[in-house]
Amino acid sequence: PLGVMDQIDIIARLRARPGLRLGIMGGAFDPIHIAHLVTAEEALLQFHLDEMLFMPAGNPPHKVRSLAPAEFRYLLVSVATASHPRFLVSRLEIDRDGLGYTVDTLEHMAAVLAPGTEMFFVTGADAVLDIITWKDPERVLELCTFIAATRPGCDLSRLAEVLEKLGPGLMGPGPEARVKVMEVPALAISSSMIRERLASGGAVRYLVPDSVAQLIEKHGAYGTAAPEPAAPGARLT
Secondary structure, rough: OOOOOHEEEEEEEEHHOOOEEEEEEEOOOOOOOOOHHHHHHHHHOOOOOOOOEEEOOOOOOOOOOOOHHHHHHHHHHHHHHOOOEEEEOOOOHHHHOOOHHHHHHHHHHHHOOOOOOOEEEEHHHHHOOOHHOOOOOOHHHHEEEEEEEEOOOOOOOOHHHHHHHHOOOOEEEOOOOOOEEEEEEHHHOOOHHHHHHHHOOOOOOOOHHHHHHHHHHOOOOOOOOOOOOOOOOOOOO
């Protein structure tokens, strides 16, 4: 994993680029899988982003189950993204004390990045459905544009209803919209599916990168967790 100096170099690299279009992909990554990577790559292409910053959660406020250790999840993300020249990994939420709120992360990034930087927060459409329960959701939508990843053909009427409660015009194709929908076929894969397969002794080859599968096997991670219900198709975590 990257050390402190490497993390400083990442921030310096981003800060030195005025007008940067920065994707931020937050989540538990418990574990990271192919759909995360496909979603990140698709966001880079569809929204003409310059970099994608993966940000594994340290102590997320909305997770009711226990997570794999933060350092292990950070290691999985690091090895999974290492070969991509525009994928970066941040320790910001891993190293933060207390609960990790998205608004605090975005406020921090807005303060350290160059003026004119545009931030795009990439997450599953199901997570955006819960945005009204987040800390200061109005401020979150001021600080960044959301890219809501979903499967083709998914009914997004409820998402539109949720966003309407926060303000008109938040969702749409135009440049003024703060939530943009991105269809990704690979979203039938989820972290909960991976954990369930591993817990029952099933195979996860081709569902996670080879490097991630090797580390999970080496550490014996996820092998004793109770199986979980299958996640909705738009769920990434």
